Amino acid sequence: MDLNLVWFILLGVLLAGYAVLDGFDLGVGIIHPILRGERERNVGIKAIGPLWDGNEVWLVTFGGALFAAFPEAYATVLSGMYLPVYLLLFCLILRAISVDFRNKVETSVWKRCFDVGFFVSSFGATLVFGVAAGNLIAGISLNERGEYTGSTSDLFGGYPLATGALALATFALHGVMFLYLKTTGGVRDRLANWMWHFWGVYLVMYILVSMLTLIEHPHVVTAIKQAPLAIPIVILNVVCVANMPRAIYLGKFGQAFISSCLNIVCLVALFGLSTFPNLVYSTGAGESLSLVNAASSQGTLWIMTIIAMLGIPFILSYTVIIYWTFRHPIELED
Amino acid sequence: MLAEMDVVMLSRIQFALTIMFHYLFPPITIGLGIIIVYLEGKSLWKKDSTYMDAARFWTGIFAINFAIGVATGIVMEFEFGTNWAAYSRFVGDVFGSALAAEGIFAFFLESGFLAILVYGYGRVSPGFHFFSACMVSIGSIFSSVWITIANSWQQTPTGHNIVQMTRDGEPWFVDGEPIMRAEIVDFWAMVFNPSAIHRLIHVWLGCFIVGAFLVLSISAWYLLHGKHADFAKKSFSGALFLALFSCLAMFVSGHFQARMVYEHQPAKMAAFEGHFKTGVADMSLFGIPNEETEQIDFNVSVPGGLSFLIHEDFKEEVIGLDKFKPADRPPVKIPFFAYHLMIGIGVGLTCLTVASTFWLWRGTLYQKRWLMWVFVAGIIPAIVGNETGWVAAEVGRQPWIVYAPLKVDETGERVVDADGYFVYEESLGLRTSDGVSKAIKAEQVLTSIILFGVIYFLLGVLWLFLLNRKIQAGPPVSSDLGLHDPRRDENDLKPVVTTDPHLTGDR
Numbered sequence: 001m002d003l004n005l006v007w008f009i010l011l012g013v014l015l016a017g018y019a020v021l022d023g024f025d026l027g028v029g030i031i032h033p034i035l036r037g038e039r040e041r042n043v044g045i046k047a048i049g050p051l052w053d054g055n056e057v058w059l060v061t062f063g064g065a066l067f068a069a070f071p072e073a074y075a076t077v078l079s080g081m082y083l084p085v086y087l088l089l090f091c092l093i094l095r096a097i098s099v100d101f102r103n104k105v106e107t108s109v110w111k112r113c114f115d116v117g118f119f120v121s122s123f124g125a126t127l128v129f130g131v132a133a134g135n136l137i138a139g140i141s142l143n144e145r146g147e148y149t150g151s152t153s154d155l156f157g158g159y160p161l162a163t164g165a166l167a168l169a170t171f172a173l174h175g176v177m178f179l180y181l182k183t184t185g186g187v188r189d190r191l192a193n194w195m196w197h198f199w200g201v202y203l204v205m206y207i208l209v210s211m212l213t214l215i216e217h218p219h220v221v222t223a224i225k226q227a228p229l230a231i232p233i234v235i236l237n238v239v240c241v242a243n244m245p246r247a248i249y250l251g252k253f254g255q256a257f258i259s260s261c262l263n264i265v266c267l268v269a270l271f272g273l274s275t276f277p278n279l280v281y282s283t284g285a286g287e288s289l290s291l292v293n294a295a296s297s298q299g300t301l302w303i304m305t306i307i308a309m310l311g312i313p314f315i316l317s318y319t320v321i322i323y324w325t326f327r328h329p330i331e332l333e334d
Numbered sequence: 335m336l337a338e339m340d341v342v343m344l345s346r347i348q349f350a351l352t353i354m355f356h357y358l359f360p361p362i363t364i365g366l367g368i369i370i371v372y373l374e375g376k377s378l379w380k381k382d383s384t385y386m387d388a389a390r391f392w393t394g395i396f397a398i399n400f401a402i403g404v405a406t407g408i409v410m411e412f413e414f415g416t417n418w419a420a421y422s423r424f425v426g427d428v429f430g431s432a433l434a435a436e437g438i439f440a441f442f443l444e445s446g447f448l449a450i451l452v453y454g455y456g457r458v459s460p461g462f463h464f465f466s467a468c469m470v471s472i473g474s475i476f477s478s479v480w481i482t483i484a485n486s487w488q489q490t491p492t493g494h495n496i497v498q499m500t501r502d503g504e505p506w507f508v509d510g511e512p513i514m515r516a517e518i519v520d521f522w523a524m525v526f527n528p529s530a531i532h533r534l535i536h537v538w539l540g541c542f543i544v545g546a547f548l549v550l551s552i553s554a555w556y557l558l559h560g561k562h563a564d565f566a567k568k569s570f571s572g573a574l575f576l577a578l579f580s581c582l583a584m585f586v587s588g589h590f591q592a593r594m595v596y597e598h599q600p601a602k603m604a605a606f607e608g609h610f611k612t613g614v615a616d617m618s619l620f621g622i623p624n625e626e627t628e629q630i631d632f633n634v635s636v637p638g639g640l641s642f643l644i645h646e647d648f649k650e651e652v653i654g655l656d657k658f659k660p661a662d663r664p665p666v667k668i669p670f671f672a673y674h675l676m677i678g679i680g681v682g683l684t685c686l687t688v689a690s691t692f693w694l695w696r697g698t699l700y701q702k703r704w705l706m707w708v709f710v711a712g713i714i715p716a717i718v719g720n721e722t723g724w725v726a727a728e729v730g731r732q733p734w735i736v737y738a739p740l741k742v743d744e745t746g747e748r749v750v751d752a753d754g755y756f757v758y759e760e761s762l763g764l765r766t767s768d769g770v771s772k773a774i775k776a777e778q779v780l781t782s783i784i785l786f787g788v789i790y791f792l793l794g795v796l797w798l799f800l801l802n803r804k805i806q807a808g809p810p811v812s813s814d815l816g817l818h819d820p821r822r823d824e825n826d827l828k829p830v831v832t833t834d835p836h837l838t839g840d841r
Contacts, residue, residue: 050449053404057445061437063411068434071426071515078415078422079771085416086782089409090789096405097796100397104800144508147419148773293501296427297517304431311438318446318469325450325457 003301004291007069008272008279010308014065016268018058020174020261025052027175029095029122030168032115034194038108040187041115045102047182050326052099054319056092068304072146072294073279080140080148081132084155088128094121123168130167134160137274138217141284146294149284159212166209169202170264173244177257182329195248195256206241213274219281220274227273237266342770344779345417348786350728352409354721355790359403361720364478364538365545365576366396367471370451372572374464388565389467390455391809392549396470397452398800402793404445417779421735421769427517428494428524429484436480444473475538482537486530488736489727490598491516493523496762514761516736532594533727536587540720542580543683547709547716549573552805554709557700565809571694578691581684588680589643595730596644599737600653600756602730605664606673607640615640615652618674623666628656659755664732672726679719686712738763 025048035041067074078085094117102114138159141150176198180191213220224230240263247256275281278288287293295301339347370389377385411433414422422429447469454463487493494516499506506513518524550573556566596603608623608630609615617639621630638648645652655663686708693699700706731737738758741749749757 050453053401053445054442054449056404056408057437057441060408060411060441061434063408064430064433064437067411067414067422067426068430071422071430074415074426074430075419075422075771076773078412079417079419079773082416082771082774082778083781085412086785089412090785092408093405093789093793096401097793100401101796101800104803145513145772147771152778287501296430300427300431300518303518303521304434307431307435307438311435311442315438315442318442322446322449325454 003298003305004295006305007065007295007301008291011062011065011069012268012272014058014062015272016265018055018062019264019268021055021058022052023171023174023264024048024178025055025175026122026126027171027173028179029118029175030126030172031176031179031194031198032119032122034190035187036190038111041111042103043183043187044179045099045118047179049099050322053096054322056096065304069296069301070279070289070291070294071296073289076142076146076148076280076289076294077132077136080150081135081155083152084128084132088125088132091121091125091128095125122171126167126171127164130164131156131160133167133271134163136280137163137213137220137271139219139275139281139283139288142280142282142286142289143284144286146280146282146286146289159216162205162209162212166202166205169198169205170267173198173202174257174260174264177253177260180253181257184329192248192253196245199244199248203241223276223278224270224273227276230270230273233266233269233273237263237270240266339776341417341774341776341779342767344776344783345770345774346766348417348779348783349413350725351783351786351790352406352413354724355794356403356406356410357721357724358717359399359406360474360478361541361544361717362399362548363396363403363545364474364541365543366392366399366548367467367474367545368542368576369545369549369569369573370396371464371467371471373569374467378460378464384564385568386460387810388569391565391804392569393451393467394804395548395552395801397448398797398804400444400448402797406790406793417771417774418735418769419771419773421764424515424764424769425488425736427515428487428491431518431521432480432484432487432525436477440473440476440480442473443469444477447473478537478541479534482534483525483527483530486533487524487527489533489731490527490529491736491739491762492527493518493520493525495519528598529594532587532591536584536591536723539580539584539587540723542576543584544713544716544720546573546577546580547683547713550577550709551711551713554706554712555805556808558703558706558710562808567700574687574690574694577683578687581680581687584680585684588677593644596652598739599730600740601655601658601662601664602669602727603644604653604655604658605666605669605730606726608666608670609640609652609654611656612654613651614638614649615644615654617643618670620674623670625666653756657750657754657756659753662733662755662758664730669726669730672722672729676719676722676726679715679722683712683715683719733765733767734763735766735769736764 028044028048032041032044035044063074098114098117098121102111102118105111134157135155138157140148141154143149173195176191176194180188180195183191240259243259244256244263247253247259275288277292278290279294280289282288296304370392373385373389373392377383377389414429447466450458450463450466451470454466458466496514497517499513499515549569553566553570553573556562557570592603592606595606604610607615608618608621610628614637616633616635616637618630618633618635621633621635623630641650641652642648644650655666690699690705690709693702693705738760739762741757741759743749751757
């Protein structure tokens with residue numbers, strides 16, 4: 001089997017894992033302002049407290065794997081998106097301390113500061129992810145050596161901002177569903193109400209981004225047409241989006257959350273396929289960075305495959321153990 | 335001053351700033367991890383809950399450091415790509431796989447089980463909790479392995495070939511220049527490159543010293559204030575033995591480390607010692623190297639000392655900086671000061687731990703209040719020693735980002751050019767100035783440095799504030815359970831299912 005393709009798929013799995021898992025805790029951050037009163041906000045933080053750190057490791061491993069498997073793509077994207085990357089990193093730092101340190105001091109000013117920090121950082125990180133994805137779908141300008149030649153402001157065009165908004169809507173919807181499952185009592189009714197709003201916003205952004213992609217970026221249409229499995233993924237995606245209101249209406253919130261997870265997996269898959277078989281689509285003089293010409297040597301890909309085969313069973317087993325340990329909802333203590 | 339610098343210098347400053355700030359935390363978590371495992375194990379074995387209380391206290395300290403360590407560590411991973419893209423392209427095939435192994439083997443283990451360690455009291459059985467502590471400790475140690483190997487490969491590269499990249503099956507040229515990169519040919523030769531094991535042991539011992547001195551510092555503070563005496567003495571004596579062992583082992587490790595550096599990077603060793611002229615080398619105890627006069631001002635030195643350390647002979651010749659072209663020489667001042675500070679601290683901490691162990695044996699240790707104050711402050715030199723060791727290693731590596739080997743002839747003799755200089759295999763290494771990203775501008779890097787400066791300053795203040803609060807609050811005491819103590823902050827929440835009495839009382 002083609003190792004380059006294997007690593008493309010594995011990176012997709014890591015990114016999807018990250019988006020599904022960290023997606024809900026980023027989402028809880030994005031919807032944090034809708035929570036009322038100290039107790040609800042505390043529940044919001046507590047619901048993700050033990051989990052977010054492990055979720056973020058998926059991003060760390062994705063970064064390491066991208067560096068190792070496709071160093072050209074790693075170097076081009078990170079140096080090209082210099083300021084957005086640092087914006088993301090600052091958000092991740094702010095998030096880490098907001099979640100971990102909010103409850104270390106019992107004063108309301110302290111807590112409010114970290115509530116704001118939690119919201120701003122979750123919002124900012126998600127927006128940067130969406131903007132980065134939008135740029136990669138649309139393509140960026142590369143020179144002969146495969147280096148980005150545009151400017152920072154080029155990265156914040158209309159289309160990337162639309163995908164940024166889609167990312168915010170996706171994670172907000174995902175987060176509100178997760179939080180519903182992790183809470184009990186009165187707050188649940190309000191969360192269920194909010195689900196409808198977020199689903200509506202999500203649907204609008206989903207349609208808008210799909211249409212913009214079809215109109216503005218014909219290379220994506222070509223790429224997706226020739227990509228394997230594209231049609232089943234699109235069908236699954238639409239079914240998931242449609243199933244969410246059905247499940248919410250019937251009160252099957254677990255099913256709604258699963259639909260949201262699958263929805264995110266589909267979006268990540270479509271993102272991956274949107275420039276297939278290229279990783280970074282070039283709109284400039286240089287060639288696009290493809291699965292072949294951005295990759296490490298076959299020897300390295302083999303070594304990494306062995307490392308991954310040894311490591312993945314362990315990762316899966318302790319991810320399951322940890323989620324099992326923290327499966328119960330959070331409840332306020334009187 | 336910063337505004338006039340180029341992308342290379344600014345990126346180096348930013349890397350130094352971010353890695354030195356990050357490196358405050360991993361040694362603490364690696365060192366504390368071992369102490370937590372020891373305490374939890376002892377609690378299970380002796381059925382003594384005071385050990386468990388101590389473990390919980392140190393877990394709280396661990397968690398604060400871990401959170402900042404993770405957040406600042408992600409920065410490092412992406413900084414290779416943002417600022418050092420050309421380097422990343424050159425080494426990705428070798429360096430990247432080590433980094434990926436770190437993510438897969440270490441980070442998931444560490445962060446996953448930390449959740450159980452911190453949030454799992456009362457939710458999981460004590461045995462499983464102990465298991466989680468072991469996993470966190472192993473994970474934190476693993477996480478130092480691969481990055482240290484990757485760094486060692488940069489210093490003493492082996493197990494790879496430098497090959498031309500291809501595009502569409504054809505050799506790749508841009509503007510007539512072939513595009514080269516390093517590719518792995520022998521994974522294990524890369525992993526066990528000549529400096530990897532020495533460096534790893536050196537790094538671990540440094541981490542153990544920091545972990546031990548953090549425990550010693552906090553425990554000494556409690557003893558001085560007459561608080562938590564039983565807990566403090568238990569922690570103090572355990573940490574003192576770890577510190578003693580690590581300090582003594584450090585001398586052996588440091589000796590091998592220095593000889594290894596001289597063998598593979600003689601220019602670096604010469605910079606460490608300010609050894610400008612090839613010949614019998616003194617060991618400078620104090621001085622200020624002067625690169626213009628090529629002498630050490632205010633020098634106090636042991637004649638032939640360096641010759642003895644390297645060759646075990648006071649009269650033997652040691653290669654000096656004069657054997658290297660000016661363009662191939664590392665800067666001297668920073669490596670010299672950093673190296674000497676590291677060694678001075680090492681000697682000082684060793685004397686302190688040896689003497690204290692003697693007084694512990696005599697039973698007079700805890701009466702010496704002045705000594706306890708020395709221990710309270712002792713964490714600072716322990717951290718400075720770790721940082722300066724890395725500064726010496728990395729500034730001494732200049733002007734290379736991937737160190738080119740010295741050219742040797744068929745008999746293994748180093749080749750000398752017409753001017754008497756050693757010759758580097760230029761094409762097998764990469765100069766720092768060639769490793770920087772081409773797509774970034776100085777203003778961008780300046781912006782990110784300023785932002786990092788502000789954010790890390792605030793983060794540092796927050797870190798010290800929270801550590802201080804934890805320390806002031808002190809360890810949980812089993813007999814306190816059930817009493818409400820507003821200083822213990824964790825949560826006013828509990829999982830629905832638990833009926834464990836520990837959880838409701840012990841917050």
